[in-house]
Amino acid sequence: MTGSTLIILNPAAHSERAQRKRAHVESLARDCVVCATTRTGEAELIARRGVKEGFEKIVAAGGDGTINEVVNGLAGTTATLxxxxxGTMNVFATELGLPVHDLELCWDIIRADGTRAVDLPKANQKFFVQLAGVGLDAQVVKETSSQLKRNFGPLSYLISAAQIAARQPPRLFIQSDDASIEEGSFVLVGNGRLYGGPFPFFKHAVIDDGLLDVIVFKRLGYLEIIKYLQDVVFSSDIRVPEIEYFQTSRLRVESDQSVPVEVDGELVGNCPVEFSLHERPLRVLVPE
Structure with missing residues (x-):
């Protein structure tokens, strides 16, 4: 097992807690090859090289951003993630039912070889595993500086959202055979049920059903969108007329403005963006 396993470790966080976790990972994986990243985007390159070198399991030791990079290196291959x-949020690991607060158990799961094939969506040419956003949340990511994140952690995104809330949202044009709406102010695309932590935004999502779950906030202001986000979180289903929820295998979002797009919390450019699913699913090590 160990000889065929590559660990890609993101040591970017500098807190004492992060340092303890890194040391724990290194002790668990002492018989495996461990590569630590030194810059953004490097995990994808290491994963791609690991596939070429014949590693059967490639392990992302980090948060959702690290996972996203590794997945973009594995997409379309037979390697298992x-x-x-x-990380701070670990949304994808939570979605898969991993014991996110117990690295020993997570390591046991990796060693046990239980796998699940999950859908692998992409936004233009960038793959993601959990979620994507066009508009508000991507704008928040874009405007949250590294310094703000270091000072305030997850709270930094709320600070940025408060600063953006008074602005006029963009006009987004929605193209999908499965949508009954053609315009919106903010679009969320889910592969799994969770968004932003343990919040089940995408009520009908199944991570291996071959469908993307889409939430479109209609022509609303940002303050109204923020209000309805709370309704989405705490309702068992989405029934308000200001929000459209549908499932599809393909979606295109355009705008006549410069509107940012994020996947798994990472910026990937601006509209237009086309969402689809890769023909080959992603194999992930999960609890049996």
Whole structure:
């Protein structure tokens, strides 16, 4: 097992807690090859090289951003993804039912070889595993500086959202055979049920059903969107007329403005963006 496993470790966080987790990962994986990243985007390159070198399991030790990079290196290959969740949110690991607060158990899951094939969506040419956003949340990611994140952690995104809330949202044009709406102010695309932590936004999502779950906030202001986000979180289903929820295998979002797009919390450019599913699913190590 160990000889065929590559660990890609993101040591970017500098807190004492993060340092303890890194040390824990290194002790668990002492018989495996461990590569630590030194810059953004490097995990994807290491994963791609690991596939070429014949590693059967490639483990992302980090948060959702690290997982996203590793997945973009694995997409379309036969390598299997393992997770050691040491990030702030760990949304994808939570979606898969991993014990995110117990690295020992996560390591046991990697060693046990239980796998699940999950859908692999992409936004233009960038793959993602959990979620994507066009508009508000991508704008928040874009405007949240590294310094703000270091000072305030997850709260930094709320600070940025408050600063953006008074602005006029963009006009987005929705193209999908499965949508009954043609315009909106904010679009969320889910592969799984969770968004932003343990919040089940995408009520009908199944991570291996071959469908994307889409939430479109209609022509609303940002303050109204923020209000309805709370309704989405705490309702068992989405029934308000200001929000459209549908499932599809393909979606295109355009705008006549410069509107940012994020996948798994990482910026990937601006509209227009086309969402689709890769023909080959992603194999992930999960609890049996």
């Amino acid at each position: 393992g997770l050691l969740p040491i």
